[in-house]
Every structure is written in structure tokens, then in C-alpha cells.
Amino acid sequence: MSEIANKLLEGTSKPAPRPAMLVLEDGAAFSGTSCAAEGEVYGEICFNTSLEGYLEVITDPSYAGQIITMTYPQIGNYGVNPDDAQAGKPALRGLVVRDMCATPSNWRSAGPLAGYLRERGVVAVEGVDTRALVRHVRDCGAQRAVLSTVDVDEASLLRKVRASASLVGQNLAATVSCAQPYAVGVDDLPASHAFAVAPAAPARHRVVAYDCGAKRSILHNLVRTGCELAVVPWDMPAEEVLAMEPDGVFLSNGPGDPEAVEGTYSQVEKLLGRVPVFGICLGHQMICKAAGAQIEKLKFGHRGGNHPVMNLLTGRVEITAQNHGFGLLFPSLGELVPELSGGFEGHEDDLRFWAREKVAPVVTNDRFGRIRLTHVSLNDGTAEGIAFLDLPAFSVQYHPEASPGPTDAHYLFTAFGRLMDSAVLANGGSVDAAATAGTPSCPSAAAGRTKVQSSLASGQSGAPAAPSLTLPDLYEKGGYLDIDIAADRLAGWTFGEQAATVAGVSAKEQEAVGQEGRTNA
Numbered sequence: 001m002s003e004i005a006n007k008l009l010e011g012t013s014k015p016a017p018r019p020a021m022l023v024l025e026d027g028a029a030f031s032g033t034s035c036a037a038e039g040e041v042y043g044e045i046c047f048n049t050s051l052e053g054y055l056e057v058i059t060d061p062s063y064a065g066q067i068i069t070m071t072y073p074q075i076g077n078y079g080v081n082p083d084d085a086q087a088g089k090p091a092l093r094g095l096v097v098r099d100m101c102a103t104p105s106n107w108r109s110a111g112p113l114a115g116y117l118r119e120r121g122v123v124a125v126e127g128v129d130t131r132a133l134v135r136h137v138r139d140c141g142a143q144r145a146v147l148s149t150v151d152v153d154e155a156s157l158l159r160k161v162r163a164s165a166s167l168v169g170q171n172l173a174a175t176v177s178c179a180q181p182y183a184v185g186v187d188d189l190p191a192s193h194a195f196a197v198a199p200a201a202p203a204r205h206r207v208v209a210y211d212c213g214a215k216r217s218i219l220h221n222l223v224r225t226g227c228e229l230a231v232v233p234w235d236m237p238a239e240e241v242l243a244m245e246p247d248g249v250f251l252s253n254g255p256g257d258p259e260a261v262e263g264t265y266s267q268v269e270k271l272l273g274r275v276p277v278f279g280i281c282l283g284h285q286m287i288c289k290a291a292g293a294q295i296e297k298l299k300f301g302h303r304g305g306n307h308p309v310m311n312l313l314t315g316r317v318e319i320t321a322q323n324h325g326f327g328l329l330f331p332s333l334g335e336l337v338p339e340l341s342g343g344f345e346g347h348e349d350d351l352r353f354w355a356r357e358k359v360a361p362v363v364t365n366d367r368f369g370r371i372r373l374t375h376v377s378l379n380d381g382t383a384e385g386i387a388f389l390d391l392p393a394f395s396v397q398y399h400p401e402a403s404p405g406p407t408d409a410h411y412l413f414t415a416f417g418r419l420m421d422s423a424v425l426a427n428g429g430s431v432d433a434a435a436t437a438g439t440p441s442c443p444s445a446a447a448g449r450t451k452v453q454s455s456l457a458s459g460q461s462g463a464p465a466a467p468s469l470t471l472p473d474l475y476e477k478g479g480y481l482d483i484d485i486a487a488d489r490l491a492g493w494t495f496g497e498q499a500a501t502v503a504g505v506s507a508k509e510q511e512a513v514g515q516e517g518r519t520n521a
């Protein structure tokens with residue numbers, strides 16, 4: 001064989017395969033070969049349908065306690081760039097793929113995924129018929145699973161998985177939260193991402209972020225839209241948070257069963273109405289729990305990068321990134337208010353009813369007054385977002401930071417800034433209109449915590465037009481959520497980012513692509 005053929009063979013060959021076995025608690029078994037660390041791990045089997053972004057998925061702390069199946073057939077083909085990791089180390093229990101690529105090719109890659117997983121002790125299997133596995137989970141539901149490279153006897157694994165602990169009832173957020181508070185600001189944004197995003201807006205809000213297993217990209221998006229963050233542990237007492245005098249409180253994503261995270265939602269109960277609050281995913285569930293709502297376990301969860309969600313306030317559909325296995329039962333928040341719900345008196349189980357009627361229904365909650373359903377999943381009619389009408393708080397079940405996924409919902413970070421401004425308005429202060437658009441083109445005069453006196457007219461400084469900001473619009477009618485999603489997304493992300501990343505062009509070439517492609521500069 002020629003030297004080049006030998007080299008190719010060497011580069012693309014995998015070490016002699018060691019068998020691995022995945023067994024679900026209902027007895028379904030899937031064999032494959034080990035492709036990372038050796039061992040035996042237990043967790044809830046779930047699947048993610050994202051076409052790219054496997055490192056972000058693998059390092060998302062919300063996957064603690066779970067074994068993830070990637071439906072995209074080849075994983076690892078663009079290697080690993082540690083700057084894209086969402087946490088210091090992966091929290092998932094195990095990984096299932098069809099094919100683990102041994103020869104990544106990407107100018108940003110620091111090495112192959114298999115090596116990254118092996119070094120961090122993550123057990124992974126390849127060669128599994130992931131289509132059959134995912135169909136099985138869709139039909140039979142989420143369940144306990146065991147993945148082993150040390151015992152491949154089906155009967156023995158079945159016995160062991162049936163004796164293993166369920167994810168339900170476990171407080172996993174406590175296992176991935178930070179031990180001590182820490183700050184995140186502009187200097188913490190990864191330099192290697194600068195090619196893909198516009199510069200951060202000047203810091204103008206101080207925000208306390210509860211870390212229940214926060215993805216870094218969520219914190220980075222908050223910083224980019226003008227927040228200075230004090231990140232605190234999952235159970236920080238509300239009194240201590242309020243003593244820090246924040247402009248707003250953010251509640252992060254996180255793993256496991258929300259019912260078990262009482263240490264957070266019992267604090268949220270004391271924060272709602274005292275300070276503007278924004279929650280994402282587990283953070284949304286914490287707000288719902290604080291309002292006394294019931295949370296259901298979904299049959300197989302939503303995990304992927306193309307979930308359509310309708311914003312009921314604007315009628316616009318966002319393509320969203322999602323990762324959750326539990327969800328709010330909207331009717332459990334309270335009785336409908338017919339005069340604010342298009343005249344309808346009864347609750348509907350399938351919330352797509354409201355999308356068809358073009359109505360954002362409102363309930364009366366025993367604890368916190370009126371709450372509106374703002375977002376609905378068009379895939380299965382479950383709740384995807386709520387906003388409080390009598391106090392400044394809103395939350396979404398899905399992931400506006402994407403990472404990975406489309407950036408349609410980036411406007412929610414901008415909305416949080418506007419909500420914090422609305423609280424200032426409510427207290428008789430004033431805000432700068434360009435700053436409320438949350439774009440990088442904010443004049444530096446808006447920096448710092450001094451609210452600059454100016455007109456509240458829209459469209460200043462070349463920013464995407466902010467609607468005329470009046471209190472009822474911002475606070476009660478949810479005007480802060482009514483943002484042109486295309487303009488806002490482009491304000492945060494240069495137009496050529498996606499294409500240039502895929503093409504693997506240099507940062508310099510990228511700049512040129514970005515500038516040509518931008519429509520709102």
C-alpha cells in the first residue's frame with residue numbers, strides 16, 4: 001500500500017472495539033461498541049435531535065442524571081473547542097451515538113470528541129441503531145437505563161437497572177450549582193466567540209443569577225445585553241439577594257425534577273413582586289412552582305434545535321432550542337379571566353387552541369394575581385412561557401440562548417432589560433429609549449446605573465425600533481416582549497456567522513462576510 005493510503009488508514013481506523021450494552025428498564029436492549037471511557041452508568045434515557053452543537057449538549061449541566069442519545073448519525077466530526085463548553089465538565093451520565101467520528105476536521109478544533117470524553121470519564125457507546133432506540137423511547141416513554149462496557153449480559157443489566165434510582169424526586173440542581181458566588185462581566189466573554197457576535201452592550205443592569213446548573217452561554221447572553229452578573233448558589237436566601245440591591249434576578253436552567261428544588265422556588269416566592277425576575281427552563285419551572293402550579297413529567301421530553309413555539313402576544317413563530325423533560329400544567333396556575341382571554345371561560349388541555357384563536361389567555365393566581373400564557377409549543381400544545389401582569393416577571397421553558405440552535409428567541413434577553421427598565425418607570429424613574437432596545441449601538445451615556453433622562457420615542461441611534469414605551473405596554477400588556485425578532489437576532493449575531501463557521505474561514509475573512517451580510521448596521 002502507498003504511504004498516503006497507510007496514513008489514511010491509520011488516521012481513520014478505530015481501536016479494536018470493546019462491546020458495550022444499553023438496557024432500558026422495560027427490557028429493551030441495544031448493543032454497540034465502547035467509544036470513550038470504560039465503565040457502567042445509570043440514568044434516564046433521552047434523545048436530542050440537534051444537527052450540530054454536540055459539545056454544548058454534552059456539557060449542558062441540565063443533562064445531569066441522563067444518558068443522551070444523539071439522533072444525528074455522526075457525532076464528533078468537527079472535534080471539540082473548549083470555548084464552546086457550557087460548563088467546566090460534562091454532567092451527563094452517558095452518551096449514545098450511531099457513529100463517533102475519529103477524524104475531526106475543523107479550524108477551531110482542539111482535538112477529537114472521543115478523547116475529550118475519555119479524559120473526563122464519560123462512558124459512550126457507538127454503533128447503536130439510534131433510530132430504533134429513539135422510536136422505542138417515543139413509543140414507550142422516558143425511563144431508567146444502564147450503559148455498560150464492563151458487563152454486557154442483558155439479564156444482569158436488566159436486574160441492575162430495575163434496582164437503580166429514578167431521576168424523579170432527586171435534587172440534581174444542587175449537584176451542579178456553584179459552591180460560592182462569583183461575578184460574570186464583559187471580560188469573561190470568550191475571545192474566540194468575538195468573530196461571531198457583535199460587541200457587548202454597555203453594562204447598565206446589575207443582576208443576581210441563581211445558578212441551578214447555568215449554561216455559560218445564558219450568562220454570556222445576559223452580559224452581552226447589558227447585565228453585570230453576580231452568580232449565586234441555587235439556594236441563596238432571598239433576603240441576601242435583595243440585600244445586594246439588584247436591578248433584576250435571573251433563574252437559570254438546571255437538571256432533574258423541579259419538585260425537588262424547593263430550596264430555589266421557596267426563595268423565588270419571596271422575590272416575586274420585589275424585583276424583576278426572568279427564568280429559563282428550570283428557572284421557568286421555579287417561577288411556576290413559586291406560584292403554586294403543578295408540573296407534569298412529559299412522556300419523552302423536548303430536546304433539540306428546531307421546536308416551533310408561538311409567541312401568543314405577537315402571533316410570531318420562533319424556531320427554538322429546547323431541553324426539558326418536565327413542563328407547566330397551565331390550568332393549574334388559576335381560573336381563566338374571560339375578559340382578558342378572548343371571552344373564553346374554560347381551560348383547554350391542548351394549548352394550541354390559543355394559538356388558533358390568536359388569544360394569550362390570562363388566569364388569576366391565588367398568590368401573584370394575573371398571569372398570562374405567552375408562548376405555546378406548536379409540536380404538542382404544552383406551555384412554553386408565561387408573564388405576570390401585576391408584577392415584573394416572565395419566563396420561558398425553552399432556550400433563547402440556543403447553544404446550540406437558532407437565535408430567533410434572543411429577543412428575550414433584550415426583553416429582560418426592558419422589564420428592568422419598566423420597573424424603574426414604575427418607580428417614577430426614566431430610561432433611555434435606545435438603551436431599552438438592548439443593542440450594541442447603545443450610546444455610552446447609557447452605561448452605568450444612572451438612568452438617562454430622554455424621550456421614550458423609538459428608533460434612536462440606528463437601533464432596531466423600540467415601540468413607544470408606556471407603562472401599561474411594558475408591564476401589563478407585556479409590550480417588553482413585543483420585539484422584532486429578526487432585527488434583534490441580527491443585533492446580537494452577525495449575519496455571516498453560521499455560513500462562515502461551516503465554511504471554516506478565518507476570523508478576518510469572517511469579519512468581511514459579517515459586515516457585508518449585516519442588514520441593520
Ligand SMILES: NC(=O)CC[C@H](N)C(=O)O
Pocket residue numbers: 062252253254255256257258280281282283323324325326327
Ligand atoms: N434545561 C433545563 O433547565 C431542564 C429543566 C428540567 N430539569 C426538565 O427537565 O424539565
